Amino acid sequence: MHIERTPLALLPTPLHRLDVLSRAVGADLWVKRDDLTGFGMGGNKVRKAEYLIADALRCRADAVITLGAEQSNHVRVIAAAARRSNLACHLILNGAGGDGPLRGNLLLDKLAGARVHRIGSPSERRGAITALVSRLRESGRTAYVVPVGGSNAIGAQGYVDAVAELAVQLAALPPRPTTVVFATSSGGTMAGVLAGRHVAGLDVGVMGIRVDADEGAAEGISFIARDVARAHGASYSCTPGDVPLVADYVGEGYGIATPECIQAVGQVYRQEGILLDPVYTGKAMAGLLDLAHKGAFDGRRVVFIHTGGEPSLFAADASTVEALTRPAGQA
């Protein structure tokens, strides 16, 4: 596998302690600010895009196709990264009804100049990609397809880098058993973190808090983690059982904020001035706080990787906005 990289992110992202939240929760909480990767409003997807866009250029593509939910952070970042490299960008988004209000990530997709194509349900994805690739080929273009979430062995390289960065930052702190916690969905971040931990020989616990229900996720993640480690010359026998996923905080499903998620978004903003999102980081933080209350991290340092996603807060539905701004949040 080629490991080429198109630099986009502002690195290293800061690692800092959450003093007020730590005091409130009675735990030693830190945050790795991957929300501040900068490019195209930042987040974890920027680290993946550095490798995916480099690979598209290596393949001499002149168009990029990717897909996701209407408020996908991944789609937003790939659109901006493709356009920066002068590649056309086509997005296959859920929602046969066409564009609603242009807000949040969708607004940025359009600002980047991406072409949006709609499908009725995720089951139509494969057919839509095939049709689009051949339509582009007929018009003389070469398309490069980026999978959902940028989660393959190429995109996951970005989180091998993130772990190497974190290893340097942790080495500058007093030694303490540490657990790294973050939101997990399509799994590329987890695969990269596991491979990166193996490659760097970093002695930390890892915990991915699921934001959607996907029973088979661990298998795909272990496969990618092995592949990524191999690209770094390391043999890593990661099995599905080695993938540390916590599925207790999903609630009703992807994109449906739980009351605890709403509470976590408000608490972290009021106590630390750090914005989480209602789809990914809010749910993951709700899980982290609950586990901290239950003593799961006693004696440990907890590093929350803030994977970004804030633009979707500005496209939240009315009931989420109402819950977030209910007077209980007032001092």
Ligand SMILES: Cc1ncc(COP(=O)(O)O)c(C=O)c1O
């Ligand atoms: C803000 C945010 N956090 C976390 C994730 C999860 O990352 P992964 O899909 O690599 O599991 C995503 C994925 O879309 C995301 O947008």
